[in-house]
Amino acid sequence: MRVAVVGAGAIGLLYAIRTQEAGHEVTLYVKRGQQMDLIHNKGIQLDDRSKVYDIHMKNSMDLDDSFDLIIVATKQTHVKEVIEIVKKNDISTPLLFLQNGMGHIDCLDEMANSTAVGIVEHGARKLSDRTVAHTGVGVTRIAGITMKQEDLITYKEELDSSHFPYKVENDWFEVMSDKLIINAVINPLTSVFKVANGEVVSNPNLYRIAKRLCEEACNVLGKVDVEYHLSRVKKVALQTRENHSSMLEDIKNGRNTEIEGISGYLLKKASYELPYTTFVYEGVKAMQQMNRRGCE
Ligand SMILES: NC(=O)C1=CN([C@@H]2O[C@H](COP(=O)(O)OP(=O)(O)OC[C@H]3O[C@@H](n4cnc5c(N)ncnc54)[C@H](OP(=O)(O)O)[C@@H]3O)[C@@H](O)[C@H]2O)C=CC1
Ligand SMILES: CC(C)(CO)C(=O)C(=O)O
Missing domain, CATH: 1.10.1040.10 (N-(1-d-carboxylethyl)-l-norvaline Dehydrogenase; domain 2)
Structure with a gap:
């Protein structure tokens, strides 16, 4: 699959690495030019000593419709900003939102895109703009807001691995x-x-x-x-x-x-x-x- 990850904080870096490891073509969308240059020059890593991953990078304002899935990994406070970009750039790709809390749910219900939420039970700590520590291994529980159950199952099968499992849930609430x-x-x-x-x-x-x-x-x-x-x-x-x-x-x-x-x-x-x-x-x-x- 072609997967976009929006936001290169702790969760964005972790999901970009694990999704690329699962064999998908990942593009990481960031906001700051300085972070883009750093990752472009040095790649991303789980910590300072582990494998370096080269990753496609773009500015989040240039998010486009060429993906099978867009994973939104910003904080909840920036979700509206990303939704504006999705609308402005006329993007119809399905979206998976990984935020804690419930403040963003109403916005997702109103989108024309197929939307799902992911409850992240992993722990991740950002060490620098290009490195993240995977501090606790857990499950990503995905549930549809407007996304159909059969599509959730397909994404689970594509993204799932023994060390980075996904589980489909029936009831997002x-x-x-x-x-x-x-x-x-x-x-x-x-x-x-x-x-x-x-x-x-x-x-x-x-x-x-x-x-x-x-x-x-x-x-x-x-x-x-x-x-x-x-x-x-x-x-x-x-x-x-x-x-x-x-x-x-x-x-x-x-x-x-x-x-x-x-x-x-x-x-x-x-x-x-x-x-x-x-x-x-x-x-x-x-x-x-x-x-x-x-x-x-
Ligand atoms: N970290 C964890 O262990 C867990 C986190 N979560 C949830 O996951 C979500 C993400 O958390 P976390 O990764 O820790 O947060 P971070 O603050 O580490 O990362 C958020 C990232 O989003 C970026 N961002 C903000 N706006 C945009 C935009 N418009 N386009 C592109 N990138 C943008 C920020 O960029 P910039 O730095 O430039 O501002 C930052 O890099 C939160 O809702 C959190 O509650 C859930 C469970 C565990
Ligand atoms: C589960 C907990 C409380 C772990 O620190 C968390 O999700 C957070 O810090 O946002």
């Missing part, structure tokens, strides 16, 4: 909302208190807040078994105990976070007060604002 609960607890809590993921479980006071956040998220999403979801939060926090969540990484690096698509989504969806979610939402927004002020 079920899998995305399960992941959303995890992100709605761990990401803002670790960001507000500036702690590693494990602290959410090992610190009894933070764990009590985590429980409340989990209850609120489950109520909004219509998930009855709160204990089950809390146990999943606990498992992920312990599995990634040494890591900083992507939201905390964004705060530390002065970037905007995905808070709108995570806690913001829950607050918009709820028709009643969510005190704990409101607190962490406002806390993360305040930190973003302070970061911006620091740059002025």
